[in-house]
Amino acid sequence: MLTGLAVLHLLMVARGALHVPLLPLTDTTRPWAQAYGHWTGSSSGFSFFAPGVSPAVRVSFDLEGASGEPLHDDFRSDNGAVNVRIHSMNLRFNLEESRDALARAWAAAMFGRHPDARSVTVRVESLQLPGMEAHLQGARPLWTEAYRAEFQRRVPAAVSTGEVTP
Known part of the structure; x- marks a missing residue:
C-alpha cells in the first residue's frame, strides 16, 4: 500500500511539473486532490526552474536632501520580518498594473524616513x-534598469478655518 501511495504522489508531481490538468474527478474527490x-x-508547476523563473528585482532610492546633498537608501531594515515584507513588495512589482502605485507608496515611505528630503527617485x-x-x-547576469520615477515633496496645503461645505 505504501508503494502505491508513493507512485500516486510521483504521478501528482509529474502532472504538476508538466502542467497537465487533473483527470475528471467527482465533486467529492476534487477538493481532496487539490x-x-x-x-x-x-x-x-515547479516554475522555479528556468525559463519560467521571473527575474530578480532590486529597488533603490536616490534622494535629494534639504540643501541639495545626495542621499541613498536601499529600504532595508534590521528587522527580518520587515525585509520579508519588502521582498514581497518587490515581487509584486512585476505586475504592470501596480507599478506606479507601488512606486508612489515607496516614495511616500522614503519621505517619511527622510523628512528633510526634497525629492526621491525610485529605481527598480x-x-x-x-x-x-x-x-x-x-555572458554573465546583468542588472538593468526596469523602472524609474521621480517624486517631489509637496508643500502641505494651508489649513482652512472656514466652514466645510458638502
Whole structure:
C-alpha cells in the first residue's frame, strides 16, 4: 500500500511539473486532490526552474536632501520580518498594473524616513539572466534598469478655518 501511495504522489508531481490538468474527478474527490497538491507542492508547476523563473528585482532610492546633498537608501531594515515584507513588495512589482502605485507608496515611505528630503527617485532594476548558450560563451547576469520615477515633496496645503461645505 505504501508503494502505491508513493507512485500516486510521483504521478501528482509529474502532472504538476508538466502542467497537465487533473483527470475528471467527482465533486467529492476534487477538493481532496487539490488540497493534497497544494499541501505537498506537487501542483506548483515547479516554475522555479528556468525559463519560467521571473527575474530578480532590486529597488533603490536616490534622494535629494534639504540643501541639495545626495542621499541613498536601499529600504532595508534590521528587522527580518520587515525585509520579508519588502521582498514581497518587490515581487509584486512585476505586475504592470501596480507599478506606479507601488512606486508612489515607496516614495511616500522614503519621505517619511527622510523628512528633510526634497525629492526621491525610485529605481527598480531587474537581473537579466543570459541563456545557456550565451552563458557558455562567457555572458554573465546583468542588472538593468526596469523602472524609474521621480517624486517631489509637496508643500502641505494651508489649513482652512472656514466652514466645510458638502
